[in-house]
Amino acid sequence: LFHPANAMPVHRRIPDILKSIKEQKLQEELTPFAQFAQEDTSIDEFNTDIETLYFDQRLDHFSDEEENSDTFQQRYFYTSRYVHDNDGNGNNNNNADATDDATTPTTLAFICLGGEGPSLTTSVLLDSPHCTGDMIALAERLFHRGVNVHLFAIEHRFYGESFPQNNNNGYHLRGSENEDGSDFHDVDFSHLSSRQAVKDVINFVQSSDAAQKTSSSSNASSSEVRWITFGGSYPGMLSAWCHLLHPDVIFAAVSSSSPIQAQLDNYGYNDIVNSDLGDESVGGSEECQRIFREGHQAVVATMEGENDDEAEDDGEDGLDRVAELFNVCDGGDALRASRRNQEAFVGDGLFYVPAQSNDPACEGGLCNIEKICKAMIDEKESNQGISSMEILATIKNLKNHGDEDCTNVNWGAYLLYLKTPTNLNANDRSWMYQTCSEFGFYLTCNQDSECPYGRGYHDVDQDLEMCQEVFGIDPSDVENNVDSTLSYYGGWSLTPNTTGEDKVRPKNAPLGLSEGSLEYDGQKRLIFAYGSVDPWTALAVTSGNEDHPSVGVAGASHHFWTHQVKDSDAEEVRAARQTIYETVEGWLGLSTEGLPSIGGETVVFEKE
Numbered sequence: 001l002f003h004p005a006n007a008m009p010v011h012r013r014i015p016d017i018l019k020s021i022k023e024q025k026l027q028e029e030l031t032p033f034a035q036f037a038q039e040d041t042s043i044d045e046f047n048t049d050i051e052t053l054y055f056d057q058r059l060d061h062f063s064d065e066e067e068n069s070d071t072f073q074q075r076y077f078y079t080s081r082y083v084h085d086n087d088g089n090g091n092n093n094n095n096a097d098a099t100d101d102a103t104t105p106t107t108l109a110f111i112c113l114g115g116e117g118p119s120l121t122t123s124v125l126l127d128s129p130h131c132t133g134d135m136i137a138l139a140e141r142l143f144h145r146g147v148n149v150h151l152f153a154i155e156h157r158f159y160g161e162s163f164p165q166n167n168n169n170g171y172h173l174r175g176s177e178n179e180d181g182s183d184f185h186d187v188d189f190s191h192l193s194s195r196q197a198v199k200d201v202i203n204f205v206q207s208s209d210a211a212q213k214t215s216s217s218s219n220a221s222s223s224e225v226r227w228i229t230f231g232g233s234y235p236g237m238l239s240a241w242c243h244l245l246h247p248d249v250i251f252a253a254v255s256s257s258s259p260i261q262a263q264l265d266n267y268g269y270n271d272i273v274n275s276d277l278g279d280e281s282v283g284g285s286e287e288c289q290r291i292f293r294e295g296h297q298a299v300v301a302t303m304e305g306e307n308d309d310e311a312e313d314d315g316e317d318g319l320d321r322v323a324e325l326f327n328v329c330d331g332g333d334a335l336r337a338s339r340r341n342q343e344a345f346v347g348d349g350l351f352y353v354p355a356q357s358n359d360p361a362c363e364g365g366l367c368n369i370e371k372i373c374k375a376m377i378d379e380k381e382s383n384q385g386i387s388s389m390e391i392l393a394t395i396k397n398l399k400n401h402g403d404e405d406c407t408n409v410n411w412g413a414y415l416l417y418l419k420t421p422t423n424l425n426a427n428d429r430s431w432m433y434q435t436c437s438e439f440g441f442y443l444t445c446n447q448d449s450e451c452p453y454g455r456g457y458h459d460v461d462q463d464l465e466m467c468q469e470v471f472g473i474d475p476s477d478v479e480n481n482v483d484s485t486l487s488y489y490g491g492w493s494l495t496p497n498t499t500g501e502d503k504v505r506p507k508n509a510p511l512g513l514s515e516g517s518l519e520y521d522g523q524k525r526l527i528f529a530y531g532s533v534d535p536w537t538a539l540a541v542t543s544g545n546e547d548h549p550s551v552g553v554a555g556a557s558h559h560f561w562t563h564q565v566k567d568s569d570a571e572e573v574r575a576a577r578q579t580i581y582e583t584v585e586g587w588l589g590l591s592t593e594g595l596p597s598i599g600g601e602t603v604v605f606e607k608e
Contacts, residue, residue: 061199072164115235119160232559244522252525257559259539264440268538270451283370295388329406340411347458361568436467531556552604
């Protein structure tokens with residue numbers, strides 16, 4: 001249900017969100033003030049070796065513990081599947097023999113970081129998009145080399161079940177009201193931030209709960225365990241920052257598709273969507289790109305009354321025609337009602353283009369760029385004289401499988417949805433708050449951009465209005481918040497103005513001390529990976545060095561290599577995974593061969 005402007009999860013248009021709300025309301029009663037995240041637990045019964053556990057986490061890591069001792073239950077998952085027993089065999093019916101390797105570190109702990117997406121389930125440590133292709137596959141690979149690898153996954157505060165219940169003011173942080181409906185308290189997001197989340201990971205890693213798990217099955221003391229963080233998208237940012245700020249605690253980090261550079265106006269996102277539509281390596285073409293852009297331009301021209309030289313009232317007739325073509329609820333009147341309704345209609349695309357989630361091997365309907373482009377060109381060739389706008393209307397109907405439900409463009413309804421804490425929008429609101437309080441990341445479609453949608457119909461002021469309306473955060477404060485985040489972590493420079501203990505660091509000062517000390521350079525043993533098709537690459541680390549290499553994956557979408565390993569995976573995805581494995585193994589002293597990502601600064605796996 002994420003709004004496209006606030007979403008690091010898959011790009012969602014306002015009409016699609018409003019339709020989802022309607023569908024879910026038909027299935028269950030919409031109960032205000034409940035903040036329970038929805039999740040699929042249907043496969044949990046098969047994940048018998050994975051434990052679901054809870055950790056007593058500090059609510060505020062940046063206050064004096066004596067003054068604020070509030071805690072909350074943070075959910076995490078654990079399996080010892082890749083830990084050998086005393087006979088050299090794996091736990092949980094995994095009977096692979098260990099190999100002798102005197103240089104092999106005895107025990108590792110891999111931790112997959114949760115983030116802004118759907119609630120985690122036990123599948124996160126078995127087979128999911130989060131950390132399967134990199135973390136879990138590497139753990140199995142190391143296990144067969146005699147290494148003990150404990151697998152953890154930790155849920156992000158204020159998402160899923162890791163939602164603080166109370167604070168010392170005595171009311172629910174989830175949002176509550178008295179029985180008579182008076183004295184309503186909205187969700188208290190004051191302790192939701194990436195800075196707190198990084199501290200959550202460090203506090204957990206150093207906890208007795210973690211030590212008990214890593215020592216009980218592998219007989220290793222906590223000081224002997226090397227922790228490595230993994231994550232894709234926002235969790236990829238957290239993975240990098242945990243190591244960057246706390247290299248004495250986190251040995252290394254794998255950061256996939258992570259937009260490290262906080263930016264208020266992320267115009268580059270839709271510039272890449274435009275490029276993807278013309279990218280022949282993923283099934284795009286210049287003709288596909290032209291039809292798509294031309295169709296949106298025609299809709300914009302109609303809304304602005306520029307489609308003909310007739311009287312102004314013909315502009316209204318044009319709106320009625322557009323509304324009929326795209327089955328807009330309440331017809332042309334809805335588009336005339338407000339500028340914001342028009343923006344909701346065309347500013348994020350007349351239909352969703354799966355650039356961020358593009359899967360070349362997907363099955364079914366118009367599920368990837370290649371199939372969408374083929375359908376548009378086929379429609380053009382089979383219907384002589386059809387306009388680009390009419391082609392887009394046809395494709396939109398095909399993508400909706402002929403669904404007769406109208407397209408809701410009601411901006412006011414969307415704002416109301418976001419303003420009211422419900423069981424449907426828990427994670428949505430948490431992430432939106434973080435965009436307002438930390439990151440920006442607003443996916444605009446500016447007039448002077450390469451955006452393929454309705455240019456000029458999604459300016460950043462739309463998103464700033466939502467921050468003001470939903471959370472009461474002033475636009476100037478949003479801008480300052482993004483600047484503060486960029487300074488705190490350092491963005492692309494990877495040079496934060498804070499140490500792991502959050503003490504301000506003088507500008508241009510070395511990031512850490514020598515490797516022989518307790519705290520050494522957090523820029524080392526940090527690997528980034530990014531996909532060429534992924535729109536978030538606009539803000540990712542695409543230029544590395546021997547300390548923090550960067551791996552580019554041609555034709556890959558948003559952290560596609562962390563997804564389930566499939567026979568249909570492209571060779572470039574397989575090669576990227578292999579580079580990640582060998583790089584981490586090299587840091588662990590397990591590989592002596594030259595690695596393509598080390599010393600080469602950046603390695604890009606291009607399509608042949």
